[in-house]
Structures are given as structure tokens and as C-alpha cells.
Amino acid sequence: MVKKASFLPGNIGLAPMAGITDYTFRRICFARGAHFAFTEMISAKSILMNLSVNETYLPREDEKYKVGVQLFGSDPYELSEAASIVQERGLWIDLNAGCPVNKVVKKGAGSGLLRDLHKLKIIVREMRKVAKRFTVKTRIGWDKYEFEKIYDILVSEGVDAIFIHGRTAKQMYSGEAVWDIYNPGLVPLYISGDVYSHDDFKRATEKYGMDGAIVARGAIGNPWIFSGAKPSLNERIKTVFEHIDGLYSEYGTHGVVEFRKFIAGYTKDLPYAREFRNVAMKITDTDELKRAFIEYFRRVENVLEGIYAQNERG
Ligand SMILES: Cc1cc2nc3c(=O)[nH]c(=O)nc-3n(C[C@H](O)[C@H](O)[C@H](O)COP(=O)(O)O)c2cc1C
Known part of the structure; x- marks a missing residue:
């Protein structure tokens, strides 16, 4: 056969x-x-x-x-x-x-x-x-x-x-x-x-x-x-926004609730993820959720830059 x-x-x-x-x-x-x-x-x-x-x-x-x-x-x-x-x-x-x-x-x-x-x-x-x-x-x-x-x-x-x-x-x-x-x-x-x-x-x-x-x-x-690509923080946030916006166009304001299923995944292995998730899971407004992500990713960037700088010095 x-x-x-x-x-x-x-x-x-x-x-x-x-x-x-x-x-x-x-x-x-x-x-x-x-x-x-x-x-x-x-x-x-x-x-x-x-x-x-x-x-x-x-x-x-x-x-x-x-x-x-x-x-x-x-x-x-x-x-x-x-x-x-x-x-x-x-x-x-x-x-x-x-x-x-x-x-x-x-x-x-x-x-x-x-x-x-x-x-x-x-x-x-x-x-x-x-x-x-x-x-x-x-x-x-x-x-x-x-x-x-x-x-x-x-x-x-x-x-x-x-x-x-x-x-x-x-x-x-x-x-x-x-x-x-x-x-x-x-x-x-x-x-x-x-x-x-x-x-x-x-x-x-x-x-x-x-x-x-x-x-x-x-x-x-x-x-x-x-693809096996390693996403930069920029790519991550771009994807998060694309996802939130997509869910908003599909489900309107309920899109934020749908997005909760993905919050842990998008923040996996990042610093302060647990703290951020606790806040993000309670947000009910699309724009507020996006603002929270921007703030969080800025914080992550600062933490990571600090770690890289320390590494270079060390
Ligand atoms: C939340 C969730 C929903 C699922 N729904 C379906 C489904 O609708 N049809 C199906 O064949 N398998 C479904 N599965 C099984 C997955 O397709 C997959 O076979 C299983 O999760 C094992 O793969 P993974 O280790 O990559 O998660 C579901 C799994 C999860 C976690």
C-alpha cells in the first residue's frame, strides 16, 4: 500500500x-x-x-x-x-x-x-x-x-x-x-x-x-x-495589542474577558509576572488593559536592561 x-x-x-x-x-x-x-x-x-x-x-x-x-x-x-x-x-x-x-x-x-x-x-x-x-x-x-x-x-x-x-x-x-x-x-x-x-x-x-x-x-x-523565533519585547507587545484588538472586533467589550485566557502565556518567564497578572485579570476595559501592558513591559525592559548592564560590567 x-x-x-x-x-x-x-x-x-x-x-x-x-x-x-x-x-x-x-x-x-x-x-x-x-x-x-x-x-x-x-x-x-x-x-x-x-x-x-x-x-x-x-x-x-x-x-x-x-x-x-x-x-x-x-x-x-x-x-x-x-x-x-x-x-x-x-x-x-x-x-x-x-x-x-x-x-x-x-x-x-x-x-x-x-x-x-x-x-x-x-x-x-x-x-x-x-x-x-x-x-x-x-x-x-x-x-x-x-x-x-x-x-x-x-x-x-x-x-x-x-x-x-x-x-x-x-x-x-x-x-x-x-x-x-x-x-x-x-x-x-x-x-x-x-x-x-x-x-x-x-x-x-x-x-x-x-x-x-x-x-x-x-x-x-x-x-x-x-517558527521557533525568539520574540523581542517589542514583538511581544505588538502581538498582545493585535490580539486584544482582534478580540475587541470579534466580541466587543467582552473581548477583554476572552483575552484573560492568554495573559499568563504572554507574560510567562518575565519578571513580576505574577504581580502583573493579578492586576491585569481584573481589568474590564480594552484601553486600560493596553495601558497596563505598556507600563508592565516598560518595567520589564528596565529590569532586563539592568541585568544586561550588570552582566556587561561583571
Ligand atoms: C482548553 C483546551 C481545549 C481543547 N479543546 C479541544 C477540542 O475542541 N478538540 C480537540 O480535539 N482537542 C481539544 N483539546 C486537546 C488539544 O487539541 C490537544 O490534543 C491536547 O491539549 C494535547 O496537546 P498539548 O499538550 O499541545 O496541549 C483541548 C485542549 C485544551 C487544553
Whole structure:
């Protein structure tokens, strides 16, 4: 069997994260080196119900050739119908077979699909019939490693690529993600889990023979992870402003609240970060938040300049 060629525009992408990977964050990551990205997971039922909220999740015109629409659900016909409705909105359709959150799993969706591999097979078969490009994002098993079985099902049903988070569903996010995963090379395989630097990305892909990787938590507040660039303080503040402004245009005054999810990331490893976060997390006005960031970054600059000067003298 000849290995399928990847349809993805590159080997490092932004992983799906509910409540995080929206249009603004995707744009920030694309401009800093992400080759592709996902929407957050969207319920197949909600697509069939034509809920207007889905418009905020679905890819926009300017990114549609690099964003995959991720669907979740547990009914093969709902999922395939939803796939056929939204597939033209993005580059491809991805099935979520990995989310371990109880609310999702108890309905048999997300990683709940790994408890019944026969059902998973039927769902993949039905979605494959309609989706022009179709991938599955999954975990290595429900409560034990059985990725060989999962891989064989996905490949025999003709998926175009697999994204594998190297933990079982039961593990949730605990322990270390494994990168050394069964990979007979029949379809492109992309690793997910614990990629926290560009070097991690290189190690995970080169050492373990993966076709690429997707980054989730490691990209929050560090969109430079995709290129491996070391951002200057100027670039950091420019990015923070771009992010705050983007969220304001998407969500209005609520954008400030959305941005709180990124404050820790953008200030990671900087001096006085904890003190600043305590203040910044309470700010409710966009301009005030930007002023607070300017003040904070000035302070950081002074501290760092002091350290550099001392080093040069010493
Ligand atoms: C806040 C959050 C939301 C997530 N939402 C989704 C989701 O909607 N769909 C999905 O397949 N995975 C989701 N994930 C899992 C990630 O895509 C990824 O597989 C996992 O976090 C491991 O990668 P990491 O170590 O790079 O974070 C989510 C993870 C986090 C932290």
C-alpha cells in the first residue's frame, strides 16, 4: 500500500482548543508560522439545527484553505450530514474522537467513541463517504494503549490523516504524552501532546518519524512556537495589542474577558509576572488593559536592561 500524500499545507499546526482557537488566535498563529489550524470542536447537532453561534467558530474566507472544521457527535448520520453541510467552509473535516470531558463522553462523543470501536468504524465510514478531505483526531485508547487497533480501523476506512494525542482518554491531561507511537506509515500521522517548544516539535517529528505536529497549550501566549523565533519585547507587545484588538472586533467589550485566557502565556518567564497578572485579570476595559501592558513591559525592559548592564560590567 502506497502512503497517502498529505493535503495539509505544512507540518506544524495549531491544535483545536474549545474556547481558545477562534479566528483571532488562529490569525495570530498563522502570521507567526502556523501552517494550518483547526476550529474548536463544533457539535454536529448544532450544525443540523443551524445555530447562529457556529458562525463564530467556522473558518472565515481569508483562512478557509488552511483551517479544518472539527465536528463532534456520536450519531453517524448526524455527523456525516453535518460534514456535508460545512465542508466547503474549510480545507477539511476532522472528527473529534479524543475529547475526554465528561459532558461530551457521557453522550458517547469525543473519546467516548473509543469505548466502542465498531461504532467508531461506522461513523468514520459514513463521514468518509461525504467528506472530500477527512481526518480523525484521537487518543491512544480509552483506558489502555490500543492505538494499533484504532489506526487499522481509521486506515481501512480511508482517512486522509490522523492526529494522535499520546494519552489515553482516562488519563485526561495527566502524565506525559507518548510520542513513540505505532506508525506503519500508511497515512500521514501528526503528533499532539506536550509540544512546548520548537525543539520539542523537531524532536517529536524527527526522532519518532511523525509527519508533523499540532500544538495546543504550548501556543497559548507563545505563537512563536511555530517558527521557533525568539520574540523581542517589542514583538511581544505588538502581538498582545493585535490580539486584544482582534478580540475587541470579534466580541466587543467582552473581548477583554476572552483575552484573560492568554495573559499568563504572554507574560510567562518575565519578571513580576505574577504581580502583573493579578492586576491585569481584573481589568474590564480594552484601553486600560493596553495601558497596563505598556507600563508592565516598560518595567520589564528596565529590569532586563539592568541585568544586561550588570552582566556587561561583571
Ligand atoms: C482548553 C483546551 C481545549 C481543547 N479543546 C479541544 C477540542 O475542541 N478538540 C480537540 O480535539 N482537542 C481539544 N483539546 C486537546 C488539544 O487539541 C490537544 O490534543 C491536547 O491539549 C494535547 O496537546 P498539548 O499538550 O499541545 O496541549 C483541548 C485542549 C485544551 C487544553
